[in-house]
Structures are given as C-alpha cells and as structure tokens.
Amino acid sequence: MASRKVLLLFAFTLLLSSSAVVSRTVSSEFTTSVLNVSFVLQQALDILSIEPLEQEFVSLSAINSSSSSSFSLPLLSRDTIFKTQMKDYVALLNSRLARDSARVNSLRSKLSLALNQILPEDLSTPVVSGLSQGSGEYFSRIGVGTPPKQYYMTIDTGSDVNWIQCQPCSFSRCYQQSDPIYNPKLSSSYRSLGCNTQQCAALDRAGCSGTTCQYQVSYGDGSYTVGDFVTETLSFGNSGTVPNVAIGCGHNNQGLFAGAAGLIGLGGGKISLTRQVKAKSFSYCLVDRDSADSGSLEFNSAFPSDSVLAPLLKNPKLDTFYYVGLIGFSVGGKPVQIPPSVFALGSSGNGGVIVDCGTAISRLPTQAYVALRDSFRKYAGNLKSTSGFALFDTCYDFSGLSTVSVPTVSFLFSGGKSLNLPAKNYLVPVDSMGTFCFAFAPTRSSLSIIGNVQQQRTRVSYDLVNNRVGFAPSKC
Structure with a gap:
C-alpha cells in the first residue's frame, strides 16, 4: 500500500509539472490574429502581371x-x-502545388535512401x-x-x-x-x-x-x-x-x-x-x-534579440536536413492534443520535424494534422466555410471582406517556447475572389516538414555552433 501511495504521489507531481510546462507555452486567454484579406488578394492579382x-x-x-x-x-x-x-x-x-508535391517526394526519397543505405x-x-x-x-x-x-x-x-x-x-x-x-x-x-x-x-x-x-x-x-x-x-x-x-x-x-x-x-x-x-x-x-520585395540570406550574422529559440537536432543517419525540436501546436492560445512522440526524431533516423525553405506547404503526420485541423475548425466556427481545393480540405469564403479575425496558430517548441504565426502564414488564397485555405497538409510519412509559407516574413536563424534555431517575425 505504501508503494502505491508513492507511485500516486509521483504521478500527481508529474502531472503538475506537465501542466506547468503547457501554461508557459500557451496563453490562458483565447487569442486571435487579423488577416488583411484585401492586401493579400491584391498581391495575388499583382503577381500575375509583374515584370x-x-x-x-x-x-x-x-x-x-x-x-x-x-x-x-x-x-x-x-x-x-x-x-x-x-x-x-x-x-x-x-x-x-505540383512543384511542392514533387519537392516533398524528393525529400522523402533522400531520407529513405539514407536510412536504408541505398544508392x-x-x-x-x-x-x-x-x-x-x-x-x-x-x-x-x-x-x-x-x-x-x-x-x-x-x-x-x-x-x-x-x-x-x-x-x-x-x-x-x-x-x-x-x-x-x-x-x-x-x-x-x-x-x-x-x-x-x-x-x-x-x-x-x-x-x-x-x-x-x-x-x-x-x-x-x-x-x-x-x-x-x-x-x-x-x-x-x-x-x-x-x-x-x-x-x-x-x-x-x-x-x-x-x-x-x-x-x-x-x-x-x-x-x-x-x-x-x-x-x-x-x-x-x-x-x-506573391511579393515583389526581397528577403535576404545572411552568414555569420547575430541572432535577432527577439528570436524564439528551439533546439537544432541532428539525424544520426543524414546530416543534410535541419531538424527542430517541435512538440506541438496551439490554436487560439489553447494547446492541441497531440502526443509529442508524433514529432520525435527516433534514434534510427525516422520521424522528426525539419525546417525546409524549398517546401511550401507544411506536412504533418495524419494524426497531428487531423488534430490541428479539427481544433482550428472548432475555434473558427464563426467563419464562412466553403469546399476544399487540391490538397486543402479546410477552406473559407472571405469574399467581400477587408479584414477578418481568425484563431491564432502557434508552434510549440521543446524548452517551453511558442511562436505565434501571422494569419497569412496559415491561411492562403487559392483564387483571387476571396477563397482562403488552411495551409497545412497530412502525410502518411513520419517525417514532418515546416514549409516556407509558415516561414514567410520570419528571420529563421541556424546557430551551427550551439545547435539552436531562432525564429524572429518581421525581420526581412
């Protein structure tokens, strides 16, 4: 009986500890972001005629x-x-999207060849x-x-x-x-x-x-x-x-x-x-x-002071990809129920989350994607939904709107840090009339990919000495 009490006390202490971690990464209040519909649609029109x-x-x-x-x-x-x-x-x-699918297949093929040691x-x-x-x-x-x-x-x-x-x-x-x-x-x-x-x-x-x-x-x-x-x-x-x-x-x-x-x-x-x-x-x-502006690639520059830091992980089987310590998501400041193990990088080289500038739409294992999507749908119930488009199954009709308030989507990293994404980094136009879709997609692979749509207008820094990745919004 005494040993059972000790186990119960340990479990209760562990639960309190886990709750404390979650409370540091997400807000206790519901959070929203503003999507500038008019501006995004104008960019979509302009890119067709840009010289x-x-x-x-x-x-x-x-x-x-x-x-x-x-x-x-x-x-x-x-x-x-x-x-x-x-x-x-x-x-x-x-x-x-056709290029993007080819890109994702290329990354998976590269990883598969490395894991199976096939030339x-x-x-x-x-x-x-x-x-x-x-x-x-x-x-x-x-x-x-x-x-x-x-x-x-x-x-x-x-x-x-x-x-x-x-x-x-x-x-x-x-x-x-x-x-x-x-x-x-x-x-x-x-x-x-x-x-x-x-x-x-x-x-x-x-x-x-x-x-x-x-x-x-x-x-x-x-x-x-x-x-x-x-x-x-x-x-x-x-x-x-x-x-x-x-x-x-x-x-x-x-x-x-x-x-x-x-x-x-x-x-x-x-x-x-x-x-x-x-x-x-x-x-x-x-x-x-869709922007005519330029960003920048920098070597050996200092991290922005307001960077959200996350661990930079290494795959023992493949040194090409940059893996990041992602453990989950929040929507509207509320944590999404996804086991952190879904994003874990295994000792065999399987799984994990890479940050990639060549992939556009972030890919998540089906279990994680469904949980994230359903959470977004739940908190976006006031938005006018419409039929899906291509690989997107969650879309909304914002025609006639200048701006719209949407639930905030955030990355949660190991170490207790969170990164709030701008609304246009997860709701993207699929036409020039006002249809926007949730810019994540499911994959049957165990490899997750953070794509460039989620990285837009964010300074992504790789500290190769201290093995850290930093994300600083609006640092172009």
Whole structure:
C-alpha cells in the first residue's frame, strides 16, 4: 500500500509539472490574429502581371573560405524573376502545388535512401519528371568564375551539392535557363577535382573519368544532374568572393530546374556552401511568394534579440536536413492534443520535424494534422466555410471582406517556447475572389516538414555552433 501511495504521489507531481510546462507555452486567454484579406488578394492579382526584376546584388562584406566575417545577399521569390505564364491565380497555385508535391517526394526519397543505405541507380538512362514549370521557390544572383558571370541560383536547405549547368551541354541534355550557360573555358579560376580529393570523397554518389571526379545527384521526382566536380570562385555582389568552392559542373541535367542556372546547397553536409565557408551560423528571411520585395540570406550574422529559440537536432543517419525540436501546436492560445512522440526524431533516423525553405506547404503526420485541423475548425466556427481545393480540405469564403479575425496558430517548441504565426502564414488564397485555405497538409510519412509559407516574413536563424534555431517575425 505504501508503494502505491508513492507511485500516486509521483504521478500527481508529474502531472503538475506537465501542466506547468503547457501554461508557459500557451496563453490562458483565447487569442486571435487579423488577416488583411484585401492586401493579400491584391498581391495575388499583382503577381500575375509583374515584370521580372533586374537586380544588382551587393554583398555586405568580402569573405574568404577561412574567415568568419558576415555577408549577405538578397533573396527573391521565383515569380518576381521568371514571369509567370499562368492565366489566373488558380492556375498559378496549381503549378506551385505540383512543384511542392514533387519537392516533398524528393525529400522523402533522400531520407529513405539514407536510412536504408541505398544508392541511387545509375542515371545513364534518364528518368525525367513530366512537370516543366521549374523548381525552386527562392533565388539569388550569384557570380561564378573569374571574371564572374552572374546567374540566378536556387537556394536549398535540403541539399548539399552546389552545381551549375555547364558547357558543353546540348539541348537534349540541359534544360532551358534564363541566363547563358556557364562556360568553364572563360574562367581562370576553374579547377577540376581529382578522384582522391576530400571533396570527391564527401559525395554520396561519385565516380571517375580518368583522374577527374564525377558527381551525380538524383532527386525523388526524377530530376537529376551529372557532370564534373570542380572548384570555382563564387561572388556575392561587387566585393564578396569565396574561392575554391566545390561545385558541380553539370553536363547532363533534367527535371524540375527550369529557369535557374543551378543550385546552392545550404544543407548540413560536408560539401554544402555553409560548411565550405565555415559558417558558424546562417539565416534567411523569405518574403511572401506573391511579393515583389526581397528577403535576404545572411552568414555569420547575430541572432535577432527577439528570436524564439528551439533546439537544432541532428539525424544520426543524414546530416543534410535541419531538424527542430517541435512538440506541438496551439490554436487560439489553447494547446492541441497531440502526443509529442508524433514529432520525435527516433534514434534510427525516422520521424522528426525539419525546417525546409524549398517546401511550401507544411506536412504533418495524419494524426497531428487531423488534430490541428479539427481544433482550428472548432475555434473558427464563426467563419464562412466553403469546399476544399487540391490538397486543402479546410477552406473559407472571405469574399467581400477587408479584414477578418481568425484563431491564432502557434508552434510549440521543446524548452517551453511558442511562436505565434501571422494569419497569412496559415491561411492562403487559392483564387483571387476571396477563397482562403488552411495551409497545412497530412502525410502518411513520419517525417514532418515546416514549409516556407509558415516561414514567410520570419528571420529563421541556424546557430551551427550551439545547435539552436531562432525564429524572429518581421525581420526581412
């Protein structure tokens, strides 16, 4: 009997402790956010007619590969760089969602290959995605070579290998891009990498052509890039340069990259740009995808003082992805009943929550999504609901409204911190008439993804030394 009393006392103490944690992360009062319907719809109309921007990008300071100086470069959403050919916003959104599904499949494929230690099949017989809209949601203007030639490059936190389309490259072996294809013969800083170099050994998929290192990257949507692995000088504006960056010179590239000249990998692997410049931290702020404004990508800059901090976790099986210690959600300041184990990163590398700049719509395991969605529906009962759209099953009719008050949605992180999302970061337009949908989606995978819609207008900072992620709203 005495031991039973001790167990009951321990359970009661644990319950009180858990309640205290919840009370520190969520408000005791019901909370709402204001969605500026008119402003968001005007952006949706404007993006259809916007002319591509001509940008001269200037970095904040010069760096070299062994320094820890800070530098920055602007980021632009793809539809401000490559003029959309879509006739209306519905068509534009459908093309975005198609790219997004391909992106999610690519990330899951990469993780599955790592967990099962399977290498991609040889790409001598190309498998090309049928989508032609182009991949990548945020781009920057980066100089490649000496003297530098400027190219639009996709930034990607879910990839490690930097690469660019490279001559010689026939029409059948390269996709269409807006800039001229990079010609290594015109650069004095171009150097081939040998098969025995550290950079070559760091590739997941490497080969040799004589003594020259060959790289090969395939993506889960059927896209791929193959070519020589080399070093080049990258330039950021008129002053900042990074010599001897390992980069793929792609002679055979197909799939979802139309428009961009190549990709800058910001993942956690050994050959990503972040690792090659020995960055102690990096951060980005992504503007709304319908905005003509620019955000920024920064290296070694200080965290904003008002950042909401969360643990940065590491997957023992894959060092590319950035995992964050998410434990749940609140809606209207009230915690959603989701077991924290749903978001846990397992010792085998399964599960967990990654922060990804290339995925648009956040994906949650079905159990977590249903709980979050049902909670939002419950507290949004006064809003006029309408039929679903594409992957969205919770939509509302805000036509005729200038603004609307909606329940606040918040991320809850381990360590007792919460991040309130702006209303436009979880209610997105699906047409130009006033239909908005709840911007989360379910997945049968155990991997959760925080997408760029939820990250809009938020400075997301990665402290690579102290293993922290910071979120600071309105820091573009």
